[in-house]
Amino acid sequence: MRKVNIIMNGVTGRMGYRQHLVRSILAIREQGGLPLPGGEVLYPEPVLVGRNAAKLEALCAQHNLSQYTTDLDAALADEANEIYFDSQVTTARVAALTKAIEAGKHIYTEKPVAESLDDALGLAKLAEAKGVRHGVVADKLYLPGLRKLKRLVDSGFFGRILTVRIDFGYWVFEGDWQPAQRPSWNYRSEDGGGMILDMFPHWRYVLDHVIAPVRSVYAQSVTHIPARWDEQGAEYAATADDAAYAVLELEGGIVAQINSSWATRVDRTELVTFHVDGTHGSAVAGLRGCRIQHRNATPKPVWNPDLPTSHDFRGLWTEVPDNDVYDNGFKVQWEEYLTAVATGAPYAHDLFAGARGVQLAELGTQSAREGRKLEVPAL
Structure with a gap:
Protein backbone atom coordinates (compact mmCIF):
# COMPACT_ATOMS: atom_id res chain seq x y z
CA MET A 1 0.00 0.00 0.00
CA ARG A 2 1.29 3.43 -0.98
CA LYS A 3 0.37 6.40 1.20
CA VAL A 4 -0.03 9.89 -0.24
CA ASN A 5 -0.23 13.00 1.94
CA ILE A 6 -2.79 15.56 0.73
CA ILE A 7 -2.77 19.10 2.10
CA MET A 8 -6.45 20.05 2.34
CA ASN A 9 -6.92 23.80 2.72
CA GLY A 10 -10.44 25.01 3.44
CA VAL A 11 -12.07 21.87 4.84
CA THR A 12 -13.76 23.78 7.67
CA GLY A 13 -16.11 25.21 5.02
CA ARG A 14 -19.34 23.46 4.03
CA MET A 15 -18.25 22.13 0.63
CA GLY A 16 -14.67 21.36 1.60
CA TYR A 17 -15.77 19.40 4.64
CA ARG A 18 -18.81 17.49 3.42
CA GLN A 19 -17.99 16.67 -0.19
CA HIS A 20 -14.20 16.64 -0.29
CA LEU A 21 -13.08 15.47 3.15
CA VAL A 22 -15.95 13.25 4.35
CA ARG A 23 -17.56 11.95 1.16
CA SER A 24 -14.37 11.71 -0.89
CA ILE A 25 -11.04 11.31 0.95
CA LEU A 26 -12.41 9.66 4.09
CA ALA A 27 -14.69 7.47 1.97
CA ILE A 28 -11.68 6.29 -0.04
CA ARG A 29 -9.91 5.46 3.22
CA GLU A 30 -12.95 3.57 4.52
CA GLN A 31 -13.02 1.36 1.43
CA GLY A 32 -9.38 0.42 2.07
CA GLY A 33 -7.76 2.85 -0.36
CA LEU A 34 -7.80 3.38 -4.12
CA PRO A 35 -6.78 0.39 -6.28
CA LEU A 36 -4.40 1.47 -9.05
CA PRO A 37 -4.17 -0.17 -12.51
CA GLY A 38 -0.96 -2.05 -11.64
CA GLY A 39 -2.41 -3.64 -8.52
CA GLU A 40 -0.97 -1.17 -5.99
CA VAL A 41 -3.35 0.52 -3.55
CA LEU A 42 -3.17 4.26 -2.87
CA TYR A 43 -4.13 5.35 0.64
CA PRO A 44 -4.76 9.09 1.17
CA GLU A 45 -3.53 10.82 4.34
CA PRO A 46 -5.20 14.23 4.74
CA VAL A 47 -3.24 17.11 6.27
CA LEU A 48 -5.86 19.65 7.33
CA VAL A 49 -4.98 23.33 6.93
CA GLY A 50 -6.97 26.38 7.98
CA ARG A 51 -6.99 29.50 10.11
CA ASN A 52 -8.83 28.11 13.14
CA ALA A 53 -6.74 25.58 15.07
CA ALA A 54 -9.63 24.61 17.36
CA LYS A 55 -11.87 23.70 14.40
CA LEU A 56 -9.08 21.68 12.77
CA GLU A 57 -8.32 19.85 16.01
CA ALA A 58 -12.02 19.04 16.44
CA LEU A 59 -12.22 17.63 12.89
CA CYS A 60 -9.16 15.46 13.50
CA ALA A 61 -10.63 14.14 16.74
CA GLN A 62 -14.01 13.49 15.11
CA HIS A 63 -12.54 11.52 12.20
CA ASN A 64 -9.51 9.93 13.86
CA LEU A 65 -6.99 12.00 11.90
CA SER A 66 -3.64 13.15 13.23
CA GLN A 67 -2.27 15.92 10.99
CA TYR A 68 -3.40 19.55 10.99
CA THR A 69 -1.77 22.97 10.96
CA THR A 70 -2.55 26.66 10.60
CA ASP A 71 0.82 27.21 8.88
CA LEU A 72 0.33 26.66 5.14
CA ASP A 73 3.95 27.53 4.37
CA ALA A 74 5.18 24.83 6.73
CA ALA A 75 2.85 22.27 5.18
CA LEU A 76 4.08 23.17 1.70
CA ALA A 77 7.71 22.97 2.81
CA ASP A 78 7.24 19.41 4.04
CA GLU A 79 8.43 17.07 1.27
CA ALA A 80 6.19 14.29 2.63
CA ASN A 81 3.15 16.23 1.40
CA GLU A 82 2.70 15.51 -2.32
CA ILE A 83 -0.66 17.06 -3.21
CA TYR A 84 -2.25 20.42 -2.40
CA PHE A 85 -6.05 20.79 -2.49
CA ASP A 86 -7.79 24.18 -2.23
CA SER A 87 -11.42 24.87 -1.28
CA GLN A 88 -10.93 28.31 0.25
CA VAL A 89 -12.83 31.44 -0.74
CA THR A 90 -12.04 32.44 -4.32
CA THR A 91 -10.08 35.56 -3.38
CA ALA A 92 -7.48 33.48 -1.50
CA ARG A 93 -7.05 30.79 -4.16
CA VAL A 94 -4.53 32.22 -6.63
CA ALA A 95 -1.95 33.11 -4.00
CA ALA A 96 -2.20 29.72 -2.29
CA LEU A 97 -2.11 27.74 -5.53
CA THR A 98 0.89 29.73 -6.72
CA LYS A 99 2.77 28.91 -3.50
CA ALA A 100 1.87 25.24 -3.81
CA ILE A 101 2.97 25.01 -7.44
CA GLU A 102 6.23 26.80 -6.66
CA ALA A 103 6.78 24.25 -3.89
CA GLY A 104 6.42 21.45 -6.45
CA LYS A 105 3.10 20.08 -5.20
CA HIS A 106 0.54 18.47 -7.46
CA ILE A 107 -2.61 20.61 -7.56
CA TYR A 108 -6.30 19.87 -7.21
CA THR A 109 -8.66 22.77 -6.63
CA GLU A 110 -12.25 23.90 -6.44
CA LYS A 111 -13.54 26.33 -9.04
CA PRO A 112 -13.40 29.08 -10.03
CA VAL A 113 -9.61 28.76 -10.07
CA ALA A 114 -9.24 32.55 -10.18
CA GLU A 115 -11.23 35.76 -10.52
CA SER A 116 -9.62 36.71 -13.86
CA LEU A 117 -8.65 34.83 -17.00
CA ASP A 118 -5.10 36.20 -16.85
CA ASP A 119 -4.62 34.77 -13.36
CA ALA A 120 -6.19 31.43 -14.33
CA LEU A 121 -3.95 31.04 -17.38
CA GLY A 122 -0.96 32.13 -15.31
CA LEU A 123 -1.59 29.28 -12.87
CA ALA A 124 -1.96 26.74 -15.68
CA LYS A 125 1.25 27.85 -17.40
CA LEU A 126 3.17 27.86 -14.11
CA ALA A 127 1.98 24.34 -13.32
CA GLU A 128 3.07 23.13 -16.75
CA ALA A 129 6.47 24.80 -16.37
CA LYS A 130 6.96 23.18 -12.95
CA GLY A 131 5.88 19.76 -14.25
CA VAL A 132 3.20 19.16 -11.61
CA ARG A 133 -0.11 17.39 -12.20
CA HIS A 134 -3.08 19.75 -11.95
CA GLY A 135 -6.82 19.23 -11.76
CA VAL A 136 -9.97 21.29 -11.21
CA VAL A 137 -13.26 20.08 -9.72
CA ALA A 138 -15.88 19.40 -12.42
CA ASP A 139 -18.41 17.66 -10.19
CA LYS A 140 -21.53 18.26 -12.31
CA ASN A 328 -20.59 10.16 -5.16
CA GLY A 329 -19.43 12.39 -8.01
CA PHE A 330 -16.83 14.27 -5.98
CA LYS A 331 -15.33 10.97 -4.84
CA VAL A 332 -15.25 9.53 -8.37
CA GLN A 333 -13.40 12.58 -9.65
CA TRP A 334 -10.95 12.45 -6.74
CA GLU A 335 -10.24 8.82 -7.65
CA GLU A 336 -9.62 9.75 -11.28
CA TYR A 337 -7.32 12.61 -10.30
CA LEU A 338 -5.34 10.54 -7.78
CA THR A 339 -4.95 7.77 -10.36
CA ALA A 340 -3.60 10.30 -12.87
CA VAL A 341 -1.10 11.60 -10.31
CA ALA A 342 0.04 8.09 -9.38
CA THR A 343 0.31 6.75 -12.94
CA GLY A 344 1.21 9.85 -14.94
CA ALA A 345 -1.85 9.35 -17.16
CA PRO A 346 -3.37 12.42 -18.90
CA TYR A 347 -5.99 14.33 -16.94
CA ALA A 348 -8.62 16.28 -18.87
CA HIS A 349 -10.05 18.54 -16.15
CA ASP A 350 -6.87 20.52 -15.61
CA LEU A 351 -6.09 24.17 -14.92
CA PHE A 352 -6.50 25.02 -18.60
CA ALA A 353 -10.05 23.61 -18.44
CA GLY A 354 -10.53 25.68 -15.29
CA ALA A 355 -9.32 28.75 -17.19
CA ARG A 356 -12.00 28.20 -19.84
CA GLY A 357 -14.59 28.36 -17.08
CA VAL A 358 -13.15 31.64 -15.80
Missing part, protein backbone atom coordinates in the same frame (compact mmCIF):
# COMPACT_ATOMS: atom_id res chain seq x y z
CA LEU A 141 -20.17 15.92 -15.03
CA TYR A 142 -20.30 13.06 -12.53
CA LEU A 143 -23.95 13.52 -11.60
CA PRO A 144 -26.02 10.44 -12.53
CA GLY A 145 -28.49 12.62 -14.41
CA LEU A 146 -25.82 14.22 -16.58
CA ARG A 147 -24.06 10.90 -17.16
CA LYS A 148 -27.34 9.55 -18.52
CA LEU A 149 -27.74 12.68 -20.64
CA LYS A 150 -24.21 12.28 -22.01
CA ARG A 151 -25.02 8.66 -22.89
CA LEU A 152 -28.04 9.85 -24.89
CA VAL A 153 -25.94 12.42 -26.76
CA ASP A 154 -23.26 9.86 -27.59
CA SER A 155 -25.87 7.37 -28.84
CA GLY A 156 -27.38 9.87 -31.29
CA PHE A 157 -30.75 9.79 -29.51
CA PHE A 158 -31.47 13.49 -30.16
CA GLY A 159 -30.77 13.55 -33.88
CA ARG A 160 -29.66 17.14 -34.46
CA ILE A 161 -29.60 19.00 -31.15
CA LEU A 162 -31.49 22.30 -31.36
CA THR A 163 -31.58 23.87 -27.92
CA VAL A 164 -30.50 23.43 -24.30
CA ARG A 165 -32.21 25.00 -21.29
CA ILE A 166 -30.55 24.99 -17.89
CA ASP A 167 -32.71 26.10 -14.98
CA PHE A 168 -30.81 26.35 -11.71
CA GLY A 169 -31.46 27.90 -8.34
CA TYR A 170 -33.53 28.21 -5.20
CA TRP A 171 -34.43 30.79 -2.57
CA VAL A 172 -31.50 31.63 -0.31
CA PHE A 173 -32.91 33.29 2.81
CA GLU A 174 -31.74 36.81 3.51
CA GLY A 175 -30.55 35.89 7.00
CA ASP A 176 -32.72 38.19 9.08
CA TRP A 177 -35.68 36.00 10.00
CA GLN A 178 -34.16 32.68 8.88
CA PRO A 179 -30.45 31.84 8.62
CA ALA A 180 -29.10 31.81 5.06
CA GLN A 181 -28.12 28.46 3.54
CA ARG A 182 -25.00 29.92 1.90
CA PRO A 183 -22.05 31.87 3.36
CA SER A 184 -22.39 35.65 3.32
CA TRP A 185 -19.24 36.16 1.23
CA ASN A 186 -21.15 34.66 -1.73
CA TYR A 187 -23.09 37.93 -1.93
CA ARG A 188 -20.14 40.35 -1.69
CA SER A 189 -18.25 40.97 -4.93
CA GLU A 190 -15.22 42.25 -2.99
CA ASP A 191 -14.92 38.78 -1.42
CA GLY A 192 -15.21 36.90 -4.71
CA GLY A 193 -18.96 36.33 -4.59
CA GLY A 194 -21.48 36.46 -7.40
CA MET A 195 -23.66 34.14 -9.46
CA ILE A 196 -21.74 34.52 -12.72
CA LEU A 197 -18.34 33.85 -11.16
CA ASP A 198 -19.71 30.91 -9.18
CA MET A 199 -21.86 29.14 -11.77
CA PHE A 200 -20.66 30.05 -15.28
CA PRO A 201 -17.50 27.91 -14.86
CA HIS A 202 -19.84 24.98 -14.16
CA TRP A 203 -21.98 25.68 -17.22
CA ARG A 204 -18.86 25.94 -19.38
CA TYR A 205 -17.56 22.45 -18.67
CA VAL A 206 -21.05 20.93 -18.72
CA LEU A 207 -21.84 22.35 -22.16
CA ASP A 208 -18.35 21.74 -23.58
CA HIS A 209 -18.25 18.10 -22.46
CA VAL A 210 -21.88 17.01 -22.70
CA ILE A 211 -23.38 19.03 -25.59
CA ALA A 212 -20.97 21.14 -27.68
CA PRO A 213 -18.29 23.85 -27.21
CA VAL A 214 -19.46 27.37 -26.28
CA ARG A 215 -18.98 29.98 -29.02
CA SER A 216 -20.72 33.16 -27.77
CA VAL A 217 -22.47 34.59 -24.71
CA TYR A 218 -25.05 37.25 -23.97
CA ALA A 219 -25.79 37.70 -20.26
CA GLN A 220 -27.65 39.90 -17.83
CA SER A 221 -26.77 39.88 -14.14
CA VAL A 222 -28.97 41.19 -11.33
CA THR A 223 -28.76 41.77 -7.60
CA HIS A 224 -32.39 41.07 -6.71
CA ILE A 225 -31.87 41.19 -2.92
CA PRO A 226 -29.82 44.33 -2.10
CA ALA A 227 -29.40 43.71 1.65
CA ARG A 228 -28.67 40.51 3.57
CA TRP A 229 -27.62 39.46 7.09
CA ASP A 230 -24.35 37.67 7.82
CA GLU A 231 -23.46 34.80 10.15
CA GLN A 232 -23.31 37.17 13.13
CA GLY A 233 -26.73 38.66 12.37
CA ALA A 234 -25.34 41.94 11.05
CA GLU A 235 -26.93 43.54 8.00
CA TYR A 236 -24.65 44.08 5.00
CA ALA A 237 -24.97 45.38 1.44
CA ALA A 238 -25.18 42.60 -1.15
CA THR A 239 -22.75 43.89 -3.76
CA ALA A 240 -22.60 40.73 -5.91
CA ASP A 241 -25.12 39.47 -8.45
CA ASP A 242 -27.50 36.87 -7.04
CA ALA A 243 -29.00 35.94 -10.42
CA ALA A 244 -27.84 35.73 -14.03
CA TYR A 245 -29.76 35.11 -17.24
CA ALA A 246 -27.84 34.12 -20.35
CA VAL A 247 -28.18 33.01 -23.96
CA LEU A 248 -25.19 31.09 -25.32
CA GLU A 249 -24.50 29.86 -28.83
CA LEU A 250 -22.79 26.49 -29.06
CA GLU A 251 -20.93 24.89 -31.91
CA GLY A 252 -23.32 23.76 -34.64
CA GLY A 253 -25.79 26.59 -34.01
CA ILE A 254 -27.20 25.08 -30.81
CA VAL A 255 -28.80 27.71 -28.57
CA ALA A 256 -28.43 27.37 -24.78
CA GLN A 257 -30.62 29.37 -22.40
CA ILE A 258 -29.49 29.48 -18.78
CA ASN A 259 -31.33 30.86 -15.76
CA SER A 260 -29.31 30.87 -12.53
CA SER A 261 -30.86 32.41 -9.43
CA TRP A 262 -30.64 32.43 -5.65
CA ALA A 263 -33.86 34.45 -5.57
CA THR A 264 -36.36 31.97 -7.01
CA ARG A 265 -38.72 29.48 -5.44
CA VAL A 266 -38.49 25.97 -6.83
CA ASP A 267 -41.28 24.52 -8.96
CA ARG A 268 -39.16 21.76 -10.48
CA THR A 269 -38.45 18.16 -9.58
CA GLU A 270 -34.82 19.12 -8.74
CA LEU A 271 -32.75 22.20 -7.92
CA VAL A 272 -31.25 22.09 -11.42
CA THR A 273 -32.66 20.72 -14.68
CA PHE A 274 -31.05 20.34 -18.11
CA HIS A 275 -33.60 20.26 -20.93
CA VAL A 276 -32.30 19.24 -24.37
CA ASP A 277 -34.46 19.33 -27.51
CA GLY A 278 -33.45 17.60 -30.74
CA THR A 279 -35.06 16.69 -34.03
CA HIS A 280 -35.52 13.05 -32.97
CA GLY A 281 -36.14 13.40 -29.23
CA SER A 282 -35.90 15.44 -26.05
CA ALA A 283 -34.61 14.83 -22.54
CA VAL A 284 -34.79 16.49 -19.13
CA ALA A 285 -32.02 15.57 -16.72
CA GLY A 286 -31.68 16.49 -13.06
CA LEU A 287 -29.16 15.56 -10.40
CA ARG A 288 -29.96 11.85 -10.56
CA GLY A 289 -32.82 11.21 -12.96
CA CYS A 290 -33.27 11.71 -16.70
CA ARG A 291 -36.57 11.55 -18.61
CA ILE A 292 -36.90 11.22 -22.37
CA GLN A 293 -39.52 11.61 -25.08
CA HIS A 294 -38.82 10.24 -28.56
CA ARG A 295 -40.43 11.85 -31.61
CA ASN A 296 -42.57 8.72 -32.07
CA ALA A 297 -44.08 9.29 -28.63
CA THR A 298 -44.50 13.07 -28.93
CA PRO A 299 -48.11 14.30 -28.48
CA LYS A 300 -49.76 16.73 -30.90
CA PRO A 301 -51.18 19.51 -28.75
CA VAL A 302 -53.26 22.30 -30.24
CA TRP A 303 -53.42 25.72 -28.60
CA ASN A 304 -56.94 26.38 -27.37
CA PRO A 305 -57.21 28.40 -24.14
CA ASP A 306 -61.00 27.93 -24.10
CA LEU A 307 -60.71 24.21 -23.25
CA PRO A 308 -58.97 22.46 -20.37
CA THR A 309 -55.69 20.70 -21.23
CA SER A 310 -56.36 17.10 -22.15
CA HIS A 311 -52.76 15.81 -22.12
CA ASP A 312 -50.79 14.74 -19.07
CA PHE A 313 -47.62 16.06 -20.64
CA ARG A 314 -45.24 14.90 -17.92
CA GLY A 315 -46.83 11.48 -17.87
CA LEU A 316 -45.82 10.97 -21.50
CA TRP A 317 -42.09 10.98 -20.69
CA THR A 318 -40.06 7.83 -19.97
CA GLU A 319 -37.47 7.49 -17.20
CA VAL A 320 -33.98 6.47 -18.35
CA PRO A 321 -32.88 3.41 -16.31
CA ASP A 322 -29.76 3.62 -14.18
CA ASN A 323 -27.99 0.68 -15.87
CA ASP A 324 -25.03 1.44 -13.62
CA VAL A 325 -24.04 2.03 -9.99
CA TYR A 326 -23.35 5.71 -9.37
CA ASP A 327 -20.93 6.64 -6.60
CA GLN A 359 -13.11 32.94 -19.37
CA LEU A 360 -16.86 32.39 -19.71
CA ALA A 361 -17.49 34.08 -16.35
CA GLU A 362 -15.33 37.05 -17.33
CA LEU A 363 -17.06 37.40 -20.71
CA GLY A 364 -20.46 36.95 -19.09
CA THR A 365 -19.72 39.78 -16.66
CA GLN A 366 -18.50 41.98 -19.53
CA SER A 367 -21.59 41.14 -21.59
CA ALA A 368 -23.89 42.07 -18.70
CA ARG A 369 -22.00 45.32 -18.15
CA GLU A 370 -21.98 46.34 -21.83
CA GLY A 371 -25.34 44.87 -22.86
CA ARG A 372 -24.05 42.99 -25.89
CA LYS A 373 -23.25 39.55 -27.23
CA LEU A 374 -19.59 38.51 -27.06
CA GLU A 375 -17.69 35.84 -28.92
CA VAL A 376 -15.86 33.21 -26.84
CA PRO A 377 -12.47 32.77 -28.50
CA ALA A 378 -10.49 29.55 -28.25
CA LEU A 379 -7.74 29.69 -25.63
